[in-house]
Amino acid sequence: MPTDAYSQALQSLSDLGPLRVWSLLVTVFGDLAPDQPLNGPTLSAIMGEIGIKPEASRVALHRLRSDGWVSSAKQGRNSLHSLTAKGRSDSDAARGRIYGGGQATEAVAILMQGNTELDPTRFAQIASRLFLCSSTEPLPSDAMRLTPDSLPPWLGSQIETEGMRDAYKSLHAVLTDISEELDQDMTPVQTAALRVLIVHAWRRLTLKHPDLPRTAHSPDWRGHDCRALVQTLLERYPRPALDAIKPA
Known part of the structure; x- marks a missing residue:
């Protein structure tokens, strides 16, 4: 020991x-x-x-x-x-x-056109076609960027x-x-x-x-x-x- x-x-x-x-x-x-x-x-x-x-x-x-x-x-x-x-x-x-x-100070949500898989070390999937990432992360060319006013407390889980x-x-x-x-x-x-x-x-x-x-x-x-x-x-x-x- x-x-x-x-x-x-x-x-x-x-x-x-x-x-x-x-x-x-x-x-x-x-x-x-x-x-x-x-x-x-x-x-x-x-x-x-x-x-x-x-x-x-x-x-x-x-x-x-x-x-x-x-x-x-x-x-x-x-x-x-x-x-x-x-x-x-x-x-x-x-x-x-x-x-x-x-550290990242702001998160953005992105909506993809169809069902797709993104790098899980860069994008956290919330739902089908919907992902969360740092605001400084380069986005896929076909992604729609969404900037939430706030993040809900259930998001972490x-x-x-x-x-x-x-x-x-x-x-x-x-x-x-x-x-x-x-x-x-x-x-x-x-x-x-x-x-x-x-x-x-x-x-x-x-x-x-x-x-x-x-x-x-x-x-x-x-x-x-x-x-x-x-x-x-x-x-x-x-x-x-x-x-x-x-x-x-």
């Missing part, structure tokens, strides 16, 4: 959901090395601190290379791993949702799933504990591991649904509160220099 606040933080974040190693590596590159190579020993130190075995990391890296997301090159006895153009493009596309402080509400409640509890309990000095590799797990837990939720204002959600929705805590913690524990990260 964890005996200190840092170890408890890593354990609690890891327990929020299954850690798919390839997805965790996406977070590592996106948060710690979006525009520079990451050498093998540094990557191993970060993954080892999180508790990922070297064999699992190698398999996950192979998958990301096969998907055209990461490239690797030898440098002496070590390897350098970098995001490809595709990896950088995909990472940059999600960066605003993950790190952006500006219509567009939220119980699973997503519960997931945000769990994340909010963990982030609150970290914010209140973790006050110890940390090494660069510890800071890197903590950041990666915070961003990963947040990323796997916030990218699954549209960015809508708080007024569109039910009182039990903790998504906006989690965003504020994530920003506070990432500011408290800034990204360490890669050359300072050493095995614990």
